[in-house]
Amino acid sequence: MKLVELVLLVTLILSIALLLTFAYMYLTPTSEIRNLAVFYLVTTYNPQLPFYTVNSPEAVTAIVWDYRGLDTLFETAVFYLALIAALALARKLYVEATPEFNKGNEGLSVIVKTVTKITSPMIIAVGASIGLHGHLTPGGGFQGGATIAVAPMIIIIVFSVLYLLTKRVTTEKMLLLRSLGLIGIGLTTISAFIIGLTAGRTTYVFQNMPKFDAPLGLPDKLNGVLISGTLWFFNLFEMLAVASGFTMAFIVLMLVKKEG
Amino acid sequence: MSRALNAFIVACLTFIVYIVFTGSVSIYDLMTGFIVAVVTGVLFSNIALSNALKVIDPRRWYILVRYAIRYFIIDETLAHVDVIKRILHPRVPVNPAIVKVPYYAETDYAKTCIACSITNTPGTVVVEIDENERVFYIHWIDAKTLEPEKAREFISKVFEEYSKKIFD
Structure with a gap:
């Protein structure tokens, strides 16, 4: 028995060592940068290339919401369709707005509750910072919104979903906020187009910075503060929509099933 | 207002x-x-x-700073040294037990402060709080006594004195 264990252990260690050796040989990043990456790195924040740049130092957000913005728009649409489907499946299965059930002694101990009371606003601050700096540092609307949604989720688990409802965080309000976020995203996609329409110049749907044949675009700076045109608005509205969408889903999932 | x-x-x-x-x-x-x-x-x-109004009371902040310095320098060090000794000792002299320890703090913040102070020192962990009986259930690595009041003297008396002044 001991021998078998020893052999097994040695085999395991040797196979992991072999795997690591080969992984090291094949997966080491090279020092060369591919042409595609060079293009994005050179153009993402480059005032000397006015018709190519996005004026955002964060290349990932620039790619996600500008270079391939249409793709992201449809990804957002897929996410919300999934959410709508989940809510549609759960309709009439839950009861809401029943604060009289809330006796105040549900959930975890008073220690966890008190700590949650202080940390929830801090979580929201961190999430908002991630979302609102999406065009400057890694992060963005989805990440920020998902971080913010952690606060209601913790409150639901630590207190109870009825506590959230007594604080008047209802699915109707979350639906309103989410719809506002989605309308904002929709308006942002056509903002440059509307500017061009009113000025009588050529502009495109989903345009951000000025282009060769469409010299009108969104400003990269507002009052000297870098907002990278549409990127800031996309991140803001996406954060709003994701945070409220997730909160709504958490409430519906944790609500008591209606009897009968 | x-x-x-x-x-x-x-x-x-x-x-x-x-x-x-x-x-x-x-x-x-x-x-x-x-x-x-x-x-x-x-x-x-x-x-x-x-x-x-308690948050903008400078006296409470002064006690909080004094407590923080005392807690992190004296209480934490003593508890760490004690647990390190037990770990490194060849016979591992532990005498674990869950003891009942009463508290007399009023507010939620004071209770939380006491519980977190106890848990954060190595060797003692608050595993449950009973608000009706007003007791903590504390897992203690070296249970010197099982008497609630005596255990309080060993574990949470100092923490509670400061916490009551800060939060109650």
């Missing part, structure tokens, strides 16, 4: 966290941080605090 003060204090906390997490103090950060702080402060004004 008290709600506005509550909101202001939560907003201050949120603003500080926002700026620290962002790691920069440009006009953009200050402006967005201000807006986020105001919104969060209003949202959490009735949740996070019940009596904001």
